[in-house]
Amino acid sequence: MSNLIYALSFSLLLVPFSDKTIETATKTIVGTWISVDDKTGEERSHIKIYKSKNGLYYGKILKLLFKPEGQDNPICTNCPKDDYRYNQPIKGLVVISQLKGSKDLKSAVRGKVLDPETGYIVDCQIELDEDNDDILKVRGYWKMVSIGVTQTWKRLE
Structure with a gap:
């Protein structure tokens, strides 16, 4: 009986630490992010980063926070003409592709990113x-x- 009381007391001591540990351990690159323009600092879109069936990571635009003047549903007219995203709606577009995730999923490398405004990949x-x-x-x-641009995105969920 005293062993049971001791075990319960010890486990109750760990409760305040367990939520924080679990929360920290689950934060990875996967989730929905608010993209932020690196020049203006304006929020541009919500992008969901997810793992595909092929084991690689992709990013898809879920919501546009800006719309070019007079366009309710802008399309990717600047995407390369030989790319499947050419003339597709920007909302729903896969803009990050083929990223290889690290073991702890705190980073991913060797992917591609599309800028729908310029069409650059x-x-x-x-x-x-x-x-x-x-x-x-x-x-x-x-x-x-070393030759590039870094944007800082904020986690939405």
């Missing part, structure tokens, strides 16, 4: 901010990681 890597798991750093670059 460049290499991409993403990583959670080391101080804040609700911040995602999205880096688009051409050939070399």
Whole structure:
């Protein structure tokens, strides 16, 4: 009986720490993010990062927070003409593709990112901010990681 009381007392001591540990352990690159323009700081869209059946990670636009003047449902007219996304609605577009996730899913590398406004497709890597798991750093670059632009996205959910 005293062993049972001891075990219960010990487990109750761990309860205050368990929620925080579980919450921290579950934060990964997967989720819905608010993309933020690296030049203006304006929120642009909600993008869902998810794991595909092929084991790679993709990002799809769920919601546009901006709309070009006079366009209720803008389409990707600047996407490359030989790309399946050409002339498709920007809402619903897969803009991040083929990322290989790290074991802890705090980062992913060797993917591609599409900028629907310019049509440029460049290499991409993403990583959670080391101080804040609700911040995602999205880096688009051409050939070399050092030649590129990093956007800072905020976790929505």
